[in-house]
Amino acid sequence: MTASRLLENINSPADLRRLDRKQLPQLATELRAFLIDSVSKTGGHLSSNLGTVELTIALHAVFNTPDDRLVWDVGHQCYAHKVLTGRREGMSGLRMHGGISGFPKRCESQYDTFGVGHSSTSISAALGMALAAKHKGEDRKSIAIIGDGAMSAGMAFEALNNAGVADADMLVILNDNEMSISPPVGALNNILTRLTSSKTYNVAREAGRHMLGFAPPLLELARRAEEHVKGMIAPGTLFEEFGFHYYGPIDGHDLDALIPTLENLKKLKGPKFLHVITKKGQGYKLAENDPILYHGVGKFAACDGIQSAKGPAKLTYTQVFGDWLCDMAKADSRLVGITPAMREGSGMVRFSAEHADRYYDVGIAEQHAVTFAAGLACEGLKPVVAIYSTFLQRGYDQLVHDVALQNLPVIFAVDRGGLVGADGPTHHGTFDLSFVTCIPNMVVMTPADEGECRKMLSTAYALDCPSMIRYPRGGGTGVVPEMNLDTLPVGKGEIRRRGKDVALLAFGSLVPAAVAAGVELDATVANMRFVKPIDAELIVELAGNHSLLVSIEENAVIGGAGSEVERVLAERGLTVPVLRLGLPDRFIDHGEQGQLLAELGLDKDGIVRAVRSHTTQQ
Ligand SMILES: Cc1ncc(C[n+]2csc(CCOP(=O)(O)OP(=O)(O)O)c2C)c(N)n1
Ligand SMILES: CC(=O)[C@@H](O)[C@H](O)COP(=O)(O)O
Numbered sequence: 001m002t003a004s005r006l007l008e009n010i011n012s013p014a015d016l017r018r019l020d021r022k023q024l025p026q027l028a029t030e031l032r033a034f035l036i037d038s039v040s041k042t043g044g045h046l047s048s049n050l051g052t053v054e055l056t057i058a059l060h061a062v063f064n065t066p067d068d069r070l071v072w073d074v075g076h077q078c079y080a081h082k083v084l085t086g087r088r089e090g091m092s093g094l095r096m097h098g099g100i101s102g103f104p105k106r107c108e109s110q111y112d113t114f115g116v117g118h119s120s121t122s123i124s125a126a127l128g129m130a131l132a133a134k135h136k137g138e139d140r141k142s143i144a145i146i147g148d149g150a151m152s153a154g155m156a157f158e159a160l161n162n163a164g165v166a167d168a169d170m171l172v173i174l175n176d177n178e179m180s181i182s183p184p185v186g187a188l189n190n191i192l193t194r195l196t197s198s199k200t201y202n203v204a205r206e207a208g209r210h211m212l213g214f215a216p217p218l219l220e221l222a223r224r225a226e227e228h229v230k231g232m233i234a235p236g237t238l239f240e241e242f243g244f245h246y247y248g249p250i251d252g253h254d255l256d257a258l259i260p261t262l263e264n265l266k267k268l269k270g271p272k273f274l275h276v277i278t279k280k281g282q283g284y285k286l287a288e289n290d291p292i293l294y295h296g297v298g299k300f301a302a303c304d305g306i307q308s309a310k311g312p313a314k315l316t317y318t319q320v321f322g323d324w325l326c327d328m329a330k331a332d333s334r335l336v337g338i339t340p341a342m343r344e345g346s347g348m349v350r351f352s353a354e355h356a357d358r359y360y361d362v363g364i365a366e367q368h369a370v371t372f373a374a375g376l377a378c379e380g381l382k383p384v385v386a387i388y389s390t391f392l393q394r395g396y397d398q399l400v401h402d403v404a405l406q407n408l409p410v411i412f413a414v415d416r417g418g419l420v421g422a423d424g425p426t427h428h429g430t431f432d433l434s435f436v437t438c439i440p441n442m443v444v445m446t447p448a449d450e451g452e453c454r455k456m457l458s459t460a461y462a463l464d465c466p467s468m469i470r471y472p473r474g475g476g477t478g479v480v481p482e483m484n485l486d487t488l489p490v491g492k493g494e495i496r497r498r499g500k501d502v503a504l505l506a507f508g509s510l511v512p513a514a515v516a517a518g519v520e521l522d523a524t525v526a527n528m529r530f531v532k533p534i535d536a537e538l539i540v541e542l543a544g545n546h547s548l549l550v551s552i553e554e555n556a557v558i559g560g561a562g563s564e565v566e567r568v569l570a571e572r573g574l575t576v577p578v579l580r581l582g583l584p585d586r587f588i589d590h591g592e593q594g595q596l597l598a599e600l601g602l603d604k605d606g607i608v609r610a611v612r613s614h615t616t617q618q
């Protein structure tokens with residue numbers, strides 16, 4: 001990964017600000033080439049980053065970063081920002097263990113003003129920063145950069161609602177590329193499309209260049225120019241109704257439009273909203289043509305693009321879910337599938353095509369997704385909410401108050417349970433067993449392999465109460481599921497091997513490691529299957545004929561499945577010692593899944609070590 005000419009001399013935004021304005025398009029070209037090369041070697045989020053190269057250059061050129069605060073939404077578009085803020089070399093270790101994060105992270109750089117990964121937080125955070133500056137009498141700017149997908153979330157509107165009357169000196173930049181991960185959905189998308197419809201946007205594009213791009217830097221003239229553009233294309237937008245001064249749309253790849261506009265906006269007081277149009281994947285034809293494929297990529301050869309895998313690939317849990325969903329939908333017309341903007345990642349592409357009338361992409365709106373499912377269930381439909389563990393955190397009150405309290409049979413297919421790898425702590429799904437098991441009425445299942453995952457989905461579907469099946473990112477042992485809709489007995493685990501002295505009580509993704517450890521230790525191994533209702537009978541039996549029980553789970557050890565094991569023993573007055581293996585009480589960094597598990601002692605060797613060290617200490 002070599003930097004070229006201009007880029008190799010940029011080690012901070014101050015270096016960038018020393019360049020002649022005319023050199024910036026060349027810098028953008030170099031930066032884009034660098035990103036394509038770099039991300040092709042490390043993997044990461046490509047399309048969004050290619051779309052924000054010029055915007056990032058313009059922001060650092062105009063604003064006095066890091067004093068002025070740039071708050072990136074989601075943060076999956078921050079690579080140009082990382083490169084320009086002294087982390088060019090670090091890009092070779094992007095998202096790798098010990099390397100820099102794929103998202104802005106406060107401990108990584110003073111330019112990363114706010115840690116992100118989850119969407120739609122930027123306006124709230126930037127508003128907080130703007131009002132803090134006011135309280136402290138500091139003269140600095142707060143800028144939120146938010147995508148059109150992220151803009152659709154409730155949080156973003158809660159923040160607009162507050163900011164519009166908060167007398168805050170802040171700028172919201174809407175980076176509108178007419179894409180979420182999938183094509184955008186919802187009424188906001190229709191509003192934005194109207195604002196940027198070709199005729200009006202083209203007028204604005206020309207006017208923007210001529211009237212803002214070459215306007216003298218006089219506040220009043222700039223204001224009039226902007227008003228003129230605004231008046232022509234967007235009289236009274238939604239954002240103005242919220243109390244923002246709306247400007248745009250302008251071409252987000254045109255530095256001659258971006259820089260003078262930002263310079264002028266910098267001088268204006270109050271809440272301002274700049275609508276910028278970009279293209280996801282800009283400058284790399286393959287990504288421009290298929291921004292979904294290039295949204296998040298593994299390593300690939302930049303000259304050839306992503307190639308489809310040769311030979312039969314191992315099934316992922318996500319695919320197991322997607323296949324089951326289509327099969328169950330065929331068998332039962334009451335099934336409806338819901339995704340909060342994660343159609344591809346959640347394995348719902350085929351379902352969305354085959355059952356378009358029963359498929360709901362509700363946008364980045366996890367809270368709404370959960371309550372919407374509750375409403376559907378009230379009317380006798382069978383909603384399946386496909387959601388990443390980490391994003392279910394957003395819908396927690398809705399899960400408790402709207403679904404579980406009313407005992408509605410909503411099925412939560414919770415993907416990315418456990419450590420997800422390169423996305424790191426913002427995306428690890430390491431708390432769900434703790435935060436869901438404590439909710440009354442919930443049934444909680446953890447499949448040990450792909451076949452069991454399918455059976456658990458069918459089991460959940462047959463229940464008349466809310467349920468969750470949580471499975472990890474990627475594949476499991478390679479078991480090919482039987483293509484039927486058979487169910488499992490609720491609340492029953494199974495013994496995988498009989499041994500002596502020690503019993504390993506394993507949950508979900510760590511069952512295979514537990515079985516391997518069990519062989520080495522000659523221990524009994526139970527695949528517990530259910531965290532709730534937990535198989536109390538099995539626990540009592542194992543407590544009766546072993547001197548140590550070991551719970552093993554890929555979840556925070558605090559409040560997780562192991563706590564349920566201990567609860568069962570305590571309630572029955574059984575005093576057999578329990579060693580609880582799981583994730584420690586700290587956030588786990590990014591890195592490869594297997595490597596992280598090994599470091600945390602949750603692979604076969606780690607389990608063996610933990611058991612031996614516990615038994616020698618006794
Ligand atoms: C709360 C939450 N839900 C879902 C996601 C997954 N996600 C990451 S980026 C993205 C699309 C965002 O679209 P947009 O803001 O328009 O940015 P773009 O990808 O177009 O650059 C989604 C759904 C997330 N990060 N956070
Ligand atoms: C930024 C974001 O939230 C998503 O793009 C996420 O990184 C997807 O993760 P998966 O690769 O596990 O689908």
Ligand SMILES: [Mg+2]
Pocket residue numbers: 147148149175176177178179180
């Ligand atoms: Mg977008």
